[in-house]
Amino acid sequence: MTHGPRAQGVAGGLAALVAPVLVVPMLVGAIAVFVHVPSAKPVGAGDDSYAVELLRQSAAAGSQVSYSGTQYVSTWSALAKSAASTSAIVQVRHAAGGQTEIALHDDQTAILQGRTAASWLAGDGPVDLLLDAYDVRMAGSGTVAGRPTDIVEARRDDGSVAVRLWLDRETALSLRRESFAHDGYPLSASAFVEVTIGGAGACCDFGTTDTSFGTDRQAAMLHWSDIERLRDEGWHCPETLSNGMVLYEARRVGEAIQLSYSDGVMTVSVFEQRGRLDPHQLEGYSTAEVDGGVVYTRPGPPARLTWTSGGHVITVVAEAPMQTVESLIDSLPPEQVRPPPKQDDGFFARIGRGAQRVGSWLNPFD
Amino acid sequence: MKHLDERVSDLVDDRLDHDERDRALVHLTECAQCRNAVEDERHAKNALRSLPDVAPSATLVQNLLALAEPGDPLPPEAPGSAPAPVADWRTRESHPPSRPGGRRLPRRVRTMRVAAVGMCTSGAMLILLAALGSPSTTSDPSPTPAGIVPPVEEFTLEHARSTGALPFVEPASLLVRQAGSLGGGW
Structure with missing residues (x-):
């Protein structure tokens, strides 16, 4: 079977159509390969890309998800490094895209404002701070307050764990958190014991609201x-x-x-x-x-x-x-504590100082 | 021997002791200048002795007595008025003696006394200056400028608030601060 000029013409027409479809993506791919366009924040060599993606989702979750619940918080002193912790049960209420209210003992409420572009000085966002300082990776899964979670770890260069986060599988909210010093000494730990996702209803009596916050702080x-x-x-x-x-x-x-x-x-x-x-x-x-x-x-x-x-x-x-x-x-070294200048306690030195003192009394310009 | 100088008066007034008087008289035999000075002193003394006594007027006496009485202020002094003589001229013999026996101290003793008084005064001055210049009284009078006491509790609260911008940070310090302010245990 031979192809006539028509067949050749059809084949040539197909080639003319197909070639740009194939060549253009190849050229774009080549540019992407040989001309490195840096992303907003490259994933570090030790970072797990899925963990990075989860962290970014988690950081953005506060602007999209409202929640409320009961949380326990424990802290340890990095200075004393004693085994004793300080702990409390707090009520937390967050409105999507808004502020977070934290109440202690149903009595007094503190309000935490979210990040605003006007006040942020670090250039990149908070997730990028974490990615710059640590390597992140997935560390399994777990359950917090009855909700399935993925566990993400941030590790230092020496391999020690700095923080371990339990991120809600549905909303990416951080439901549990533990942080550690280089030597594994715990610094803080917190977890929801009960959490409600969705409209930040009146789950709790937030008592007196701290109103000394807001406009003045921004100004x-x-x-x-x-x-x-x-x-x-x-x-x-x-x-x-x-x-x-x-x-x-x-x-x-x-x-x-x-x-x-x-x-x-x-x-x-x-x-x-x-x-x-x-x-x-x-x-x-x-x-x-x-x-x-x-x-x-x-x-x-x-x-x-x-x-x-x-x-x-x-x-x-x-x-x-x-x-x-x-x-x-x-x-920023502390100023050295200088001992009082040692004075010559000799008789003639004392006479000289006494004469200076009398002179200062008599000097009308002193 | 040096000239008699002020001892001329002592010689004329017979206030020198025996030995000094002898030495002065010997000097007079040799020194015409001192001899003339003694003669002049004696003439002056005799002239003064020959003056009659002046009796104060009754008015003056009454005025003086009135000054001693209480009540009235002192009368104003008349401008340009010279002080009136109130007493007779008295010779040196009437001066109270400076020491028992009326003998004037020798120059060396007086010089030594002046020197001793000067030394005592100077010593007292030095001791006073040394006391003023003792270390306890010359400590730095300007202590550290107004000391700052940082409001650490307020700073702790502000620290907690600043963590609101961070999604993976717990504001634990805020809770600690509130627990402390509420007096509640953790």
Whole structure:
């Protein structure tokens, strides 16, 4: 069977149609292969892509899902590292895309605002903070408050687990959480014992609402231009701390500047105030000598430390391993405690000082 | 021997002791200058002695007595008025003696006394200055500028609030703070 010119013409027409359909995707594929276009946040070499996707869904779940329930929370002191924990049962209510209310003992309620683009300083979102600092991977499945969950772990470079999250399989909400220091010492743990997904109804008596929150807090937020100006005026305002802790929010609190750092899991707040610490009015603090200076500490939880550095009082509230706080102290060393100058107690030296003193009395310009 | 100088008066007033008087008289035999000075002193003394006594007027006496009485203020002093003589001229013999026997101390003793008083005064001054300059009184009068007491509880609450922007963080510090403020146990 031979093909006539018509057949050849049909074949040529098919080739003309098929070729662009095949070539264009191949060219696009080639561009994608040889010209690397970075994604918003590449998945790290050690990251499990499914775990990364679950974390992103979980971070976005708060804007789409309302929920309420009862949760237990336990914390340990990273400073004292005692086996004793501090625990509470709290009522939680969250409105999709809105704020979270947390009530303790059905008496007093605190309101936590979600992230706003205007106040976020870290560039990438909170999930990216976590992905930058840790390797994430799936770690099995489990059940929390009767709901099936997937477990995601974030590990440090040394392989230690920093946080373990139980993410609701249906909504990706984080229903249980445990965090650890480098040596496996627990820092905090929380889990819902009862949770209702959907309209944040009146599950709980939230008592008195803390209304000192909202507009004023937003108005006090600082931007990078403000921080640059503060640095010019002598404030420290470090941009990062060790172990991947990044400045994500800054604001004024009265005469102080609050600088909030996180790696997506751990948090440290650094408060700066002009002046020098008055240690005589600190109650319940222990002292630690660091390079000739003194740091005043309360083990917590949370760990709280305060000291004077560079003409500013530094106060740290930390829910993070102590290595992070120690490196902060290294970068903002406490002022050395200088002993009173030793005076020459000789007779003639005393006469000289006495004459100077009398002279100061008689000097009308002194 | 040096000139008699002020001892001329002592010689004329016969206030030198025996030995000094002898030495002064020997000096007068040799020194015409001092001899003239002694003569002038004696002439002046005799001239003063020859003056009659001046009796104060009755008015003056009454005015003086009135000043001693209580009640009236002192009369204003007339401008340009010279002080009136109130007493007779008295010779040096009438001065109270500076020491028993009326003998004036020798110059060396007086010089030593002046030096001793000066040394005591200087020593007292030095001791006073040393006391003022003791370490306890010269400590730094300007202590550390107004000390800061950070409101740690408020800072802890603010720390907890700042974690609201983070989806995988528990605001545990907020709960601890509330537990403390409520007095409830965990």
